[in-house]
Amino acid sequence: MNAPVKFKSDTDFSHVKPADTQFLPGGLRDFFLYRDLGVAKATKGKVIAHLVKANKPPVDGTGWHYHVAEFQIVIMNKGWAKFMYEDKVTLVEAGDVVHQMPGIAHYLFDYSPDMEYLEIVGPADFETVPVAKGPADVPGVTPWKS
Numbered sequence: 580m581n582a583p584v585k586f587k588s589d590t591d592f593s594h595v596k597p598a599d600t601q602f603l604p605g606g607l608r609d610f611f612l613y614r615d616l617g618v619a620k621a622t623k624g625k626v627i628a629h630l631v632k633a634n635k636p637p638v639d640g641t642g643w644h645y646h647v648a649e650f651q652i653v654i655m656n657k658g659w660a661k662f663m664y665e666d667k668v669t670l671v672e673a674g675d676v677v678h679q680m681p682g683i684a685h686y687l688f689d690y691s692p693d694m695e696y697l698e699i700v701g702p703a704d705f706e707t708v709p710v711a712k713g714p715a716d717v718p719g720v721t722p723w724k725s
Contacts, residue, residue: 589623590621590623591623593618593620593621594617595615600617609634610636611631611633611634612633613629616630619703622703624702624703625703626699626700627698627701628698630695631696631697633691633692636722636723637688637720637721642709643685643686643709644685644686644710645684647681647706647708649681649702650699650700651681651701654697655674655677656697658672658690658695659672659673659694660689661718662686662688665684665714686717689719691721
């Protein structure tokens with residue numbers, strides 16, 4: 580039996596259990612809650628991974644914007660969200676995976692009350708740039724039932 584190969588890495592091991600971190604406000608959007616998964620610290624800022632979930636009903640959504648990042652992946656765990664990617668409405672449902680290519684103009688405008696997704700972005704301190712006028716009109720939202 581061969582001994583394990585040791586690789587040199589400038590990242591750390593990380594294992595975060597659900598009880599280790601909580602969903603908190605204070606992320607990019609005030610109508611969502613964010614749960615840090617420890618990846619930004621472990622990778623020394625190379626990548627961030629967090630869970631994002633709906634906190635308030637959709638009103639104006641995220642507005643048109645793009646991210647200055649090398650990559651961004653959204654994995655929908657629960658519920659659904661509707662995005663505009665350039666001029667196309669895209670329904671992202673539980674189980675779907677979206678690779679948002681760098682610089683793509685997008686707008687998350689509608690989502691279910693149970694929406695929760697995993698977002699992985701590199702680098703961790705990516706920039707969000709508002710777009711004054713998007714490439715298309717954005718449809719209305721689906722009101723949450725009381």
